[in-house]
Amino acid sequence: MANEHESAKPHRITISTVAAALGVAVSTVSNAYNRPDQLSAELRERVLAVAAELGYPGPNPVARSLRQQRAGAVGVLFAERLPYAFRDPAALMVLEGIASTLEQAKLGLLLVPGRDDDTTTVQQALVDGFIVYSMMDTDPLVEAALKRRLPTVLLDQPPRPDVPSIIVDDEAGARMATEHLLSLGHRHFAIITDRLIETHVRPSHAPINVQTHSEATFFVTQLRLQGYRQPLEQAGIAWSDVPIYDCNDNNEADGAAAIQILLARTPRPTAILCLTDRLALGAITGAQQAGYNVPEQLSIVGFDDIPQATRITPALTTIRQDHRQKGLSAGQALIELLAGQSPTSYQRLAVELVVRDSTAAI
Amino acid sequence: MANEHESAKPHRITISTVAAALGVAVSTVSNAYNRPDQLSAELRERVLAVAAELGYPGPNPVARSLRQQRAGAVGVLFAERLPYAFRDPAALMVLEGIASTLEQAKLGLLLVPGRDDDTTTVQQALVDGFIVYSMMDTDPLVEAALKRRLPTVLLDQPPRPDVPSIIVDDEAGARMATEHLLSLGHRHFAIITDRLIETHVRPSHAPINVQTHSEATFFVTQLRLQGYRQPLEQAGIAWSDVPIYDCNDNNEADGAAAIQILLARTPRPTAILCLTDRLALGAITGAQQAGYNVPEQLSIVGFDDIPQATRITPALTTIRQDHRQKGLSAGQALIELLAGQSPTSYQRLAVELVVRDSTAAI
DNA sequence: CGTTTTTTCTGTAACGTTTCAGAAGTATAG
DNA sequence: CTATACTTCTGAAACGTTACAGAAAAAACG
Numbered sequence: 001m002a003n004e005h006e007s008a009k010p011h012r013i014t015i016s017t018v019a020a021a022l023g024v025a026v027s028t029v030s031n032a033y034n035r036p037d038q039l040s041a042e043l044r045e046r047v048l049a050v051a052a053e054l055g056y057p058g059p060n061p062v063a064r065s066l067r068q069q070r071a072g073a074v075g076v077l078f079a080e081r082l083p084y085a086f087r088d089p090a091a092l093m094v095l096e097g098i099a100s101t102l103e104q105a106k107l108g109l110l111l112v113p114g115r116d117d118d119t120t121t122v123q124q125a126l127v128d129g130f131i132v133y134s135m136m137d138t139d140p141l142v143e144a145a146l147k148r149r150l151p152t153v154l155l156d157q158p159p160r161p162d163v164p165s166i167i168v169d170d171e172a173g174a175r176m177a178t179e180h181l182l183s184l185g186h187r188h189f190a191i192i193t194d195r196l197i198e199t200h201v202r203p204s205h206a207p208i209n210v211q212t213h214s215e216a217t218f219f220v221t222q223l224r225l226q227g228y229r230q231p232l233e234q235a236g237i238a239w240s241d242v243p244i245y246d247c248n249d250n251n252e253a254d255g256a257a258a259i260q261i262l263l264a265r266t267p268r269p270t271a272i273l274c275l276t277d278r279l280a281l282g283a284i285t286g287a288q289q290a291g292y293n294v295p296e297q298l299s300i301v302g303f304d305d306i307p308q309a310t311r312i313t314p315a316l317t318t319i320r321q322d323h324r325q326k327g328l329s330a331g332q333a334l335i336e337l338l339a340g341q342s343p344t345s346y347q348r349l350a351v352e353l354v355v356r357d358s359t360a361a362i
Numbered sequence: 363m364a365n366e367h368e369s370a371k372p373h374r375i376t377i378s379t380v381a382a383a384l385g386v387a388v389s390t391v392s393n394a395y396n397r398p399d400q401l402s403a404e405l406r407e408r409v410l411a412v413a414a415e416l417g418y419p420g421p422n423p424v425a426r427s428l429r430q431q432r433a434g435a436v437g438v439l440f441a442e443r444l445p446y447a448f449r450d451p452a453a454l455m456v457l458e459g460i461a462s463t464l465e466q467a468k469l470g471l472l473l474v475p476g477r478d479d480d481t482t483t484v485q486q487a488l489v490d491g492f493i494v495y496s497m498m499d500t501d502p503l504v505e506a507a508l509k510r511r512l513p514t515v516l517l518d519q520p521p522r523p524d525v526p527s528i529i530v531d532d533e534a535g536a537r538m539a540t541e542h543l544l545s546l547g548h549r550h551f552a553i554i555t556d557r558l559i560e561t562h563v564r565p566s567h568a569p570i571n572v573q574t575h576s577e578a579t580f581f582v583t584q585l586r587l588q589g590y591r592q593p594l595e596q597a598g599i600a601w602s603d604v605p606i607y608d609c610n611d612n613n614e615a616d617g618a619a620a621i622q623i624l625l626a627r628t629p630r631p632t633a634i635l636c637l638t639d640r641l642a643l644g645a646i647t648g649a650q651q652a653g654y655n656v657p658e659q660l661s662i663v664g665f666d667d668i669p670q671a672t673r674i675t676p677a678l679t680t681i682r683q684d685h686r687q688k689g690l691s692a693g694q695a696l697i698e699l700l701a702g703q704s705p706t707s708y709q710r711l712a713v714e715l716v717v718r719d720s721t722a723a724i
Numbered sequence: 725c726g727t728t729t730t731t732t733c734t735g736t737a738a739c740g741t742t743t744c745a746g747a748a749g750t751a752t753a754g
Numbered sequence: 755c756t757a758t759a760c761t762t763c764t765g766a767a768a769c770g771t772t773a774c775a776g777a778a779a780a781a782a783c784g
Contacts, residue, residue, distance in 0.1 A: 038731095043732085058485055060771065066741085108473060402761080425740035752759070
């Protein structure tokens with residue numbers, strides 16, 4: 001019965017509700033939360049007590065963000081469909097690296113959803129900057145992110161002027177893989193890739209021919225294909241003679257399906273270059289199920305060196321890249337950008353050939 | 363030389379910069395972005411053109427959020443250290459489920475970092491609600507999240523009044539695992555758990571005794587231990603005779619280390635109950651390395667049924683739970699909450715015993 | 725006791741939008 | 755030609771903070 005003269009009950013309790021209840025200025029309440037040294041300990045106690053009593057949830061973060069011009073979070077643009085982010089082992093290591101640096105800087109990590117036909121989520125993301133990772137080169141979401149004019153770092157994307165980029169030397173890696181197989185005496189190659197052409201325009205599941213390659217819409221895919229191509233041609237193998245099978249998705253099942261088709265061709269390939277380890281793992285099991293011995297009859301090399309590469313039998317020969325470091329570098333670059341520094345605008349990370357048991361001389 | 367009379371250059375371009383440049387009201391510019399039907403197409407074109415020319419990045423999302431009272435994102439509180447989120451296969455499936463529902467609702471997923479000695483990240487997270495998942499029962503971050511008074515869903519947490527909870531029937535699952543082993547004739551049990559006691563208070567790596575169990579600070583840990591205990595005691599096995607080894611972390615290496623210690627005890631256990639599949643996988647390889655045959659000499663059962671459980675030899679007997687569904691349910695519940703509906707406040711998901719090859723009669 | 729310094733508290737102007745009632749102008753109906 | 759209804763645009767009031775300059779009170783100084 002004490003406070004029933006409060007006829008107009010403000011459903012939303014704000015800093016001024018608390019201030020009014022105490023008969024004190026709003027700035028004092030604000031200070032109680034943010035600048036304890038600006039008011040007496042006694043009053044601060046009182047403010048906090050009344051706030052708790054009224055159920056005041058503390059200063060509204062959005063209002064604070066508006067005032068302070070910072071959101072305390074970084075947006076990560078990755079993959080067309082958000083849930084896939086959690087399936088790809090290589091991507092996860094990258095995300096882990098990003099998360100590590102952001103955590104140290106006390107920044108949140110906002111996974112931004114968004115189909116390419118609706119960029120509003122990107123436009124409205126409450127973030128201080130973006131990391132763009134492994135998006136299709138032409139994805140409108142990337143444009144939308146850049147249009148925000150926030151500090152942004154590109155990772156595994158085609159570099160742009162004025163935007164720091166971190167890329168991996170995918171082309172060199174692909175070259176190493178190819179040269180390794182060539183040095184083992186292989187002459188009949190095939191390639192398994194994924195999402196080289198957008199799914200809805202891909203006519204069939206037959207290996208595609210060389211002309212269509214130019215449609216490659218993922219930067220790293222282009223780099224890797226380029227890296228395969230050069231040593232092959234140098235060895236006198238026509239690029240147009242190399243069948244390329246384009247999977248719908250980067251996973252083991254698609255890799256296993258691909259290898260079946262490729263092994264049915266004449267001449268039968270003896271060396272398979274896979275754009276990712278997941279495809280390679282699928283190719284190994286697919287080949288084994290079809291009765292082929294790896295590596296005796298068929299050499300397979302992957303790309304990424306994910307943890308599972310060592311667990312399969314035969315262990316996968318592949319190109320190692322430091323996924324975690326990729327994430328760390330991207331996060332670090334963005335944090336420097338946010339601090340007003342200008343990071344080295346272009347970082348290229350090295351790769352390394354790891355020879356295991358899935359490749360052998362012919 | 364056209365616009366050099368603009369002496370005061372506003373470094374920050376806002377909606378009113380654009381409005382001033384056009385000699386038009388700010389609300390008109392706002393409408394150009396948000397309510398195309400509220401102004402003539404011709405003027406809208408002009409607004410957008412001038413905006414582009416000035417480099418206006420579009421309406422500031424934070425200001426918009428303040429006005430509209432929504433952030434368009436959901437905070438996920440998970441694990442003490444953010445990067446670990448990307449390592450645990452079970453957790454990833456849960457996150458995938460959460461991400462799926464949020465994506466459909468066009469909501470971002472904010473991973474909130476935060477050590478328990480600093481809750482500011484939680485207090486300042488720009489979100490419309492929280493999902494709290496697998497946090498230590500006493501973690502101050504959970505308190506901080508609840509204090510925000512936003513719609514919140516608890517997942518694998520001790521239920522609280524007024525907060526919708528989604529839990530898994532961990533206790534029943536643990537009972538099933540135990541009964542399975544008992545029915546195979548086992549009498550000498552041991553348990554491998556993780557983080558039963560906070561790392562810094564744990565005295566040594568010896569198996570801990572029964573009294574300390576009450577300190578269990580993870581809700582699901584408590585449930586599972588309880589589920590192990592009951593059928594054992596019912597079978598006349600004293601709980602205090604069951605050694606429990608507490609690992610530092612939920613991973614294979616710790617599981618492998620644990621099994622070494624446990625196998626050295628007298629009487630040597632013939633049945634190992636592992637709180638998670640990762641620990642169980644480690645226990646299997648650890649036991650094999652120590653020269654024991656699984657399941658002939660040692661039966662091991664896990665919990666979670668992660669994908670890797672089928673890939674190991676022998677394939678792991680375990681308790682299956684639908685991780686993805688957990689995430690979906692949590693996301694769905696939160697979305698309903700955000701829409702002002704009240705979801706069923708308490709959901710309990712079922713589990714299932716999956717018998718594979720890591721358990722056998724004694 | 726008058727000055728200066730320090731402590732404690734206040735008022736107000738941003739921060740950049742959206743919303744909404746309504747003004748002004750233009751088309752439609754009777 | 756007047757009354758009515760649209761269209762198109764405007765102005766001002768929120769949204770909930772924080773920063774900053776300064777007022778008032780208290781403490782320290784000479």
